[in-house]
Amino acid sequence: MNRSPYTSVLFLSLAISLSSCLKQHDDIPPVLPPGSGNATFNWPAIADTAEKSLDYFWSASGKYYLSSNTANDWAQYWPNAHALDVLVDAYLRNPSTTLKSQMNDLLSGVRAKNGGTFINYYYDDMEWMALATLRAYSATNDARFKGVCDTLWDEIKKGWSTSLGGGIWWRKDNPSKNTPSNMPAAILAARRFRAFNNAEDLQWAQQIYAWERTTLYDNTSGLVYDNIDKDGNKNTDWKFTYNQGTFLGAGLELYKSTGNSQYLSDALQAADFTLNSGFLTSGGILKDEGGGDGGLFKGVFVRYFTRLIQDATFDPSKKANYVNFLRANGESLWSKATNKGNLLFGSAWDKAPGGSTDLTVQLSGIMLVEALAELKKSQLF
Numbered sequence: 001m002n003r004s005p006y007t008s009v010l011f012l013s014l015a016i017s018l019s020s021c022l023k024q025h026d027d028i029p030p031v032l033p034p035g036s037g038n039a040t041f042n043w044p045a046i047a048d049t050a051e052k053s054l055d056y057f058w059s060a061s062g063k064y065y066l067s068s069n070t071a072n073d074w075a076q077y078w079p080n081a082h083a084l085d086v087l088v089d090a091y092l093r094n095p096s097t098t099l100k101s102q103m104n105d106l107l108s109g110v111r112a113k114n115g116g117t118f119i120n121y122y123y124d125d126m127e128w129m130a131l132a133t134l135r136a137y138s139a140t141n142d143a144r145f146k147g148v149c150d151t152l153w154d155e156i157k158k159g160w161s162t163s164l165g166g167g168i169w170w171r172k173d174n175p176s177k178n179t180p181s182n183m184p185a186a187i188l189a190a191r192r193f194r195a196f197n198n199a200e201d202l203q204w205a206q207q208i209y210a211w212e213r214t215t216l217y218d219n220t221s222g223l224v225y226d227n228i229d230k231d232g233n234k235n236t237d238w239k240f241t242y243n244q245g246t247f248l249g250a251g252l253e254l255y256k257s258t259g260n261s262q263y264l265s266d267a268l269q270a271a272d273f274t275l276n277s278g279f280l281t282s283g284g285i286l287k288d289e290g291g292g293d294g295g296l297f298k299g300v301f302v303r304y305f306t307r308l309i310q311d312a313t314f315d316p317s318k319k320a321n322y323v324n325f326l327r328a329n330g331e332s333l334w335s336k337a338t339n340k341g342n343l344l345f346g347s348a349w350d351k352a353p354g355g356s357t358d359l360t361v362q363l364s365g366i367m368l369v370e371a372l373a374e375l376k377k378s379q380l381f
Contacts (some may be wrong), residue, residue: 041331044093047373050366051090053343054083057359063109068358069344075359077120080110081128082296082363085303088135089370100140107133107148118148122171123159126152127184134191153192156185157204164228166211178227182212183246187304190253202257209250213266217247222273241286242297244274249304252312267308268318274301275325284325285332288348291358295347299364302326306371310378323380330372333365 056069065083067075074080084106091099110129111118120126130152137145159168159181167177168185189205192198216225216234224243228234251267254260274280280287289297309322329349337346339353345365346353375381 041334041372043330043369043373043376046334047090047093047366047369049343050345050369051086053362053366054086056342056344057083057362059109062113063105064113065106065359068356069342069362070356074113077110077114078122078125078128078293079296079360079363080106081125081132082299083359084129084132085135086363086366086370088132088139089367091136091139093370093373095139100142103136103140104142104144107144118152119155122181123156123168124170124178124180124184126156127181127188130156130188131184131191134188134195138195149192153188156188159185160208163230164232165215166207167215167228168208170227174230176227176229177215179212179216179224179243179246180226182208182216183224183243183250186212186250187246187253190250190257193257205250205254205257209254209263212247212250217266217270219266219269221277222269222271223277223279224270224273239279240294240297241274241280241289241301244270244280245297245301245304248308252304252308256311264312264314267312268314271305271308271322274305275322283350284328285350286329288351291347291361293360295358295360295362296364298349299360299367302329302364302367302371306374309375309380319380323375326368326371326375327381330368333368338365 054065057065057075059066059074062074065075065080067073067079075083084103087099087103087106091103114120118126118129120129130149133145133149133152136142137149156168159172160166161169161174163174164177168181170176170178170181186205186208189201189208193201193205213219215228217223218225222244223239224247226235226238226240226243248267248270251263251270255263255267274286286298286301289295305322306326309319309326333345333349337349337351337353338344339346339355339357342355344353344355344357345362346357347361347364349365349368
């Protein structure tokens with residue numbers, strides 16, 4: 001992440017022409033008053049429409065996504081990596097040559113904008129691109145995506161040091177080590193182990209996770225701390241959905257890779273803290289974490305929380321509660337926090353949005369409706 005997690009968005013007047021394909025569709029369910037008992041939500045159709053909203057953010061000349069639907073500047077490296085991940089979501093539901101071309105175009109645009117390389121100053125940014133390209137490779141079998149992932153993984157491992165007991169630095173000037181630079185790396189390493197059967201990748205995943213659990217995890221509550229600076233000062237105040245999501249995602253991936261139930265227990269504890277502590281939700285809805293970098297935090301949580309629901313076996317009543325939590329968030333987003341005129345989402349999933357939205361905020365909304373489309377397909381509700 002290149003900016004403060006508290007970066008906010010200034011809502012501007014919308015002065016763009018809206019494509020007719022993004023107007024409210026007949027197959028999109030109506031918004032009915034809360035508690036009416038009559039609302040239905042066609043999540044695959046909603047996800048299709050939400051994906052189309054990315055056209056508002058696309059730079060056709062630069063082949064990358066812009067920072068907002070009213071901006072001319074690119075959204076930076078890591079949000080574009082998440083945009084690639086979202087395109088993979090759409091591709092997995094409805095494979096098409098158009099989507100695959102868009103994915104390749106985006107990769108070319110990011111590389112050009114990043115100085116002709118995928119190597120970046122921030123280790124966490126590279127981890128997000130590596131995760132997205134690994135998923136793109138798995139979905140398409142296009143070796144270009146694997147090549148990018150391999151290059152980035154080699155670079156990411158250089159960020160590990162024995163300072164502070166281990167861990168990967170946040171960026172290359174080594175100011176701190178944090179959850180954002182370590183848990184995505186653990187997810188990546190575990191997934192690479194299962195994809196390519198390289199035992200060294202599993203060792204990396206385990207050692208990164210072990211450092212995080214010892215250094216930046218409260219195993220009595222399930223809270224995941226954000227960072228520890230180079231002098232050993234630990235930040236225990238920041239509480240972000242992003243950190244909870246990446247930690248539980250790493251625990252899940254290691255559980256899938258090893259069968260060790262402690263990893264799954266950790267993942268469930270981190271999930272329960274998110275839902276039940278009162279720090280990260282309000283009225284059962286994930287809290288507003290603003291625009292800029294913070295706009296992506298809820299989406300990151302939702303992505304890995306959904307994988308926990310889908311990929312792990314645990315107490316059925318707990319799983320049902322998790323599904324109901326996501327449904328409540330999705331229904332609130334669609335009913336209260338979506339500008340239906342142009343399919344823009346708000347950063348608060350229980351309040352009406354304005355006419356301008358950061359790409360990060362839009363991506364989180366898309367991740368949520370994609371998650372619900374997936375859960376519906378799996379008949380989990």
